[in-house]
Amino acid sequence: MTIPNDTDDTLALESQLCFALYSTQLAMNKLYRGLLRELDLTYPQYLTMLVLWQRDRQTVSEIGEQLYLDSATLTPLLKRLEVAALITRQRSRQDERQVEIALTEKGRSLREQAKAIPHAAGCAGQCTPEEAAELRDALHGLRRRLDRQ
Amino acid sequence: MTIPNDTDDTLALESQLCFALYSTQLAMNKLYRGLLRELDLTYPQYLTMLVLWQRDRQTVSEIGEQLYLDSATLTPLLKRLEVAALITRQRSRQDERQVEIALTEKGRSLREQAKAIPHAAGCAGQCTPEEAAELRDALHGLRRRLDRQ
DNA sequence: TCAATCTATATCGCGCACGATTCAATCGCT
DNA sequence: AGCGATTGAATCGTGCGCGATATAGATTGA
Structure with missing residues (x-):
């Protein structure tokens, strides 16, 4: 009995960080x-x-x-x-x-x-300042590591 | 004595989640x-x-x-x-x-x-699978909230 | 001194994103 | 059956991003 050799989800769209980043940026851009x-x-x-x-x-x-x-x-x-x-x-x-x-x-x-923009954006994203700051820092960290390449 | 009326960092570039998203997406794009x-x-x-x-x-x-x-x-x-x-x-x-x-x-x-791409990208971003998954989920969550607007 | 090199900006070409519009095909309703 | 409304894709115009190249000004060194 053979195991189907291509059921792995390595290439699944939704599993990839890069797509999460891409699509969220599209949504953010639309908001702005x-x-x-x-x-x-x-x-x-x-x-x-x-x-x-x-x-x-x-x-x-x-x-x-x-x-x-x-x-x-x-x-x-x-x-x-x-x-x-x-x-x-x-x-x-x-x-x-x-x-x-x-x-x-x-x-x-x-x-x-x-001056009104950041607050309006925060409301739209329904982020608490803490959530937003945490995500922001995680992203800046990732960017820094990507820049080193 | 007057307090300088514009020292608040509401509009500071690096403090904003949207810019973290934007610049990290630029870096990710460059990697890809x-x-x-x-x-x-x-x-x-x-x-x-x-x-x-x-x-x-x-x-x-x-x-x-x-x-x-x-x-x-x-x-x-x-x-x-x-x-x-x-x-x-x-x-x-x-x-x-x-x-x-x-x-x-x-x-x-x-x-x-x-098939080799996602792994190569993961290495470049120096993310553990767990970190990557966590950030990915946080981003998908944010996108979902932005889409509702 | 002056030629080679480097630096800051501009230009060109291509491929997205997307608002607005167009057009043809289909659907819904009477 | 027929007509207005809706839908799916294409088209157009504008503004990024960026690799590649150009150009003018500044710097360096024999």
Whole structure:
């Protein structure tokens, strides 16, 4: 009697951490699309604004280091934020290779509206702050290990 | 004496679960890009193959329900898998609106190569199976709550 | 000094995601 | 039977991500 040789679930979709991560990120993105509609920002644009609200006047690569994005992604994104009059982009005097990104008054003032977002997102995810923090730390840990590869 | 009115870290990038999710997904994607290079698959294409390896002959929307993707994303992706000769696409006889996706022999046989992927990914993430399972379940739970919104 | 090298940003091409729309096939109802 | 509503897939437009390449400016060293 032969044992069926392919009943193992190694490749089962739902068993895989990578798919849990992928599909949850899709769901989170969808949630934020709704929350960010009134700010007229996409999710990556929102992240970029978070970086600048924490510290104004940063170069493209400084922003990229924090978001894990490179200039191929950021340059067009930043141009759109510039068109939206939320930031300015100008070549650094000291080093003409660098481009300094700075908030406009409009960009700074958008922060007030944005303050409501994290709480709204937390409610939607029905997470207690403790649950959210635990999951966040587990994810950051995983990311750190993946980055080392 | 005035207390600075904006030292709260509500909007701090690293404190937010959504960014942990976003950046970890970027890192995971990067890992899989490397692992999948020899299979000549992108990550979403790999997920689609997982779905078909679990059950052959499914319609576009059946695949979409499992991956949380709609036809706008899947139709072009499936066309590329068809060009790669991994699947066939043909209109259902019973219901001409539906398109049935079926594996080719080449598509079926790719499964053998793919079996090594989950283990390789687990090693890269340096997760014990228990850690991975726990994080996976926490993420599926969060996704379920987000989907209800 | 000036050529080789390195660095920061930009550009190009491709493949997702997805909102909005279109179109054909099917269903439901009278 | 026939017509409005629904459904399944495709199409279009926009915005990421990112590998690969380009380009201009800065740095290094013989």
